[in-house]
Amino acid sequence: MSTAAAELVAVSDAPTRGVGWRARLIGPGLVLPAVIATIGFSLIPLGYLVIISLTHKSDYFFGHHDYSLKNYDLVFHRYRLNVVTTLRLGLLSSIITLIFGYPFAYILIRKVRYRELVRTLMVFPLFGPLYLAFGLYYVLLPKGPLAGVLEFLHIKGTDLLYSEPMTLFGMALFTFPFMVMNVGAALSNVDPMLEEAAQTLGAKGWQVFIRVLFPLSKSGILAGFLMCFGWNIGVFVVPILLGSLPQQRVLSLVLQQKAMSSQLDYGLASAMGIVLMAIAFLVTWLSLKFSRGALGA
Amino acid sequence: MSSIAARSQPRIRFNRRLVGDILAHTYIWIWLGLFALPFVATSIHSLELPDGGYGFAAYTDAFGSFKSNLITSFEVTGLTIAINLVIAIPAAYAFVRHTIPGKGFLLSILNLSLYTPAAVMGLSLLITYAFLFHIPKSTTGLVAAYVVGSYPLMLVPMIVALRDLPLVYEEAARTLGANRLQCLLRIELPLLGPGISAGILLTFVIIFNEFLVTLFIAGPSNTTAALRVYNLTRTGFLPSTAALAAIMQLVSFLVVLFFFKFFGSRYLKGTYLI
Numbered sequence: 001m002s003t004a005a006a007e008l009v010a011v012s013d014a015p016t017r018g019v020g021w022r023a024r025l026i027g028p029g030l031v032l033p034a035v036i037a038t039i040g041f042s043l044i045p046l047g048y049l050v051i052i053s054l055t056h057k058s059d060y061f062f063g064h065h066d067y068s069l070k071n072y073d074l075v076f077h078r079y080r081l082n083v084v085t086t087l088r089l090g091l092l093s094s095i096i097t098l099i100f101g102y103p104f105a106y107i108l109i110r111k112v113r114y115r116e117l118v119r120t121l122m123v124f125p126l127f128g129p130l131y132l133a134f135g136l137y138y139v140l141l142p143k144g145p146l147a148g149v150l151e152f153l154h155i156k157g158t159d160l161l162y163s164e165p166m167t168l169f170g171m172a173l174f175t176f177p178f179m180v181m182n183v184g185a186a187l188s189n190v191d192p193m194l195e196e197a198a199q200t201l202g203a204k205g206w207q208v209f210i211r212v213l214f215p216l217s218k219s220g221i222l223a224g225f226l227m228c229f230g231w232n233i234g235v236f237v238v239p240i241l242l243g244s245l246p247q248q249r250v251l252s253l254v255l256q257q258k259a260m261s262s263q264l265d266y267g268l269a270s271a272m273g274i275v276l277m278a279i280a281f282l283v284t285w286l287s288l289k290f291s292r293g294a295l296g297a
Numbered sequence: 298m299s300s301i302a303a304r305s306q307p308r309i310r311f312n313r314r315l316v317g318d319i320l321a322h323t324y325i326w327i328w329l330g331l332f333a334l335p336f337v338a339t340s341i342h343s344l345e346l347p348d349g350g351y352g353f354a355a356y357t358d359a360f361g362s363f364k365s366n367l368i369t370s371f372e373v374t375g376l377t378i379a380i381n382l383v384i385a386i387p388a389a390y391a392f393v394r395h396t397i398p399g400k401g402f403l404l405s406i407l408n409l410s411l412y413t414p415a416a417v418m419g420l421s422l423l424i425t426y427a428f429l430f431h432i433p434k435s436t437t438g439l440v441a442a443y444v445v446g447s448y449p450l451m452l453v454p455m456i457v458a459l460r461d462l463p464l465v466y467e468e469a470a471r472t473l474g475a476n477r478l479q480c481l482l483r484i485e486l487p488l489l490g491p492g493i494s495a496g497i498l499l500t501f502v503i504i505f506n507e508f509l510v511t512l513f514i515a516g517p518s519n520t521t522a523a524l525r526v527y528n529l530t531r532t533g534f535l536p537s538t539a540a541l542a543a544i545m546q547l548v549s550f551l552v553v554l555f556f557f558k559f560f561g562s563r564y565l566k567g568t569y570l571i
Contacts, residue, residue, distance in 0.1 A: 042418075045418075121333055123550065130508055137534065241530060
């Protein structure tokens with residue numbers, strides 16, 4: 001996280017106006033509103049979440065202040081399957097995004113002249129997984145708009161509905177643009193001459209990929225993969241609409257049920273939230289570490 | 298006749314490069330179709346009438362019963378954009394033109410909420426609003442959550458734009474007698490236009506369609522249109538729900554088109570979102 005941020009502000013250290021303490025206070029003064037907003041509505045709530053995660057159910061709000069790690073014990077034992085499901089769906093959908101996104105980014109960078117059109121259509125997934133899942137659900141219904149095509153391909157739409165492949169596809173479609181942007185940024189820095197040189201020297205197509213393209217775009221692949229993974233472990237609505245019970249075990253969904261259903265088990269929900277957040281921060285930190293140089297370029 | 302056929306034969310011969318190109322472009326177009334498919338399907342569904350025909354009845358319904366949700370959405374999104382501007386412009390200016398101790402680290406902390414999973418952010422705010430700040434289900438809380446979650450999206454394009462802006466213009470204006478305020482209003486802000494617009498675009502697209510944090514902290518009086526879509530999908534797949542979803546996507550898409558037409562996509566680069 002810090003490397004990428006440092007890069008973004010690296011150039012700007014040079015010009016400093018005036019000397020003396022008043023000039024030095026202008027900078028911090030101008031950032032102050034942002035800092036206050038972040039402390040008040042991000043850091044304090046997250047800190048509070050940590051405290052609540054150490055207490056039993058909603059006892060904390062009734063004056064019982066005894067702390068224990070019992071909720072974390074529950075998350076890693078009784079709810080281990082939920083953690084595993086979250087990681088599994090995130091991992092699988094990111095792999096799918098990578099497998100389909102890499103060729104897309106390659107063709108986009110090397111062969112496509114209508115890039116503005118591609119970029120414009122690619123904003124649809126960014127409006128959010130809710131609309132994607134809703135649209136895909138309708139596509140799969142027997143009377144859906146693609147019923148003829150699905151029949152031609154001998155696919156039964158209702159078989160796909162409420163299944164793991166469809167959930168993964170919905171998640172992959174949402175993160176597809178992130179992968180394409182990351183891999184594309186890395187690939188656009190690879191000189192096509194290198195591929196041509198490899199081919200002239202007798203390398204076959206797959207050899208060019210493994211020995212030239214892959215090593216040169218490795219940072220983009222890793223950054224894209226981690227970014228998709230970071231989004232996908234927070235998945236919420238796609239399993240509701242396109243998945244069934246095995247997919248609906250994801251942490252986001254369970255913590256929402258624990259906190260907002262009649263159980264009101266804030267302690268357990270908070271512990272799940274903290275675990276999810278820890279995974280997300282770790283992943284983001286890694287992804288920003290590997291996307292070094294691409295940010296703001 | 299036979300000589301023409303003989304001459305044209307080599308041209309029809311299997312050409313690997315051509316076939317490769319056709320396959321490559323087909324691949325791109327298949328995915329472009331898939332990107333638009335959910336929106337197209339939603340639109341088709343929204344035009345269906347109960348008797349099997351097609352018409353705009355669902356839209357009349359949607360504008361009738363979801364009008365208050367749409368108004369709430371536009372209100373909170375507009376308010377969020379305004380507050381984001383007030384927070385992000387000075388901050389970006391400070392990051393690029395002034396010394397701040399621990400700059401890189403500070404920027405990471407400010408970006409923290411971007412990387413928090415929405416459900417976790419929602420839960421933490423739900424608890425904090427209810428038991429610490431005592432503002433449960435309020436519009437104030439909703440807007441505050443949106444601001445914290447989205448002003449970094451505005452900050453980054455602005456830092457990119459401001460960093461690319463040479464100091465020369467500002468110095469020339471100062472030399473010619475402009476004071477600092479004039480300099481800011483007449484030189485820098487106009488030149489920063491595209492960067493600021495990029496921030497507005499990102500905030501709009503994200504906040505207008507946000508439903509998950511909203512699910513945790515909104516009440517019946519400030520249910521946004523995106524949350525309404527989510528709530529309605531839990532009860533059934535009516536054409537009026539599809540109409541609301543289609544309206545939301547169409548508005549977002551038109552805003553994006555408008556932006557691309559005037560500014561291109563250069564300033565969105567640092568954010569990795571588009």
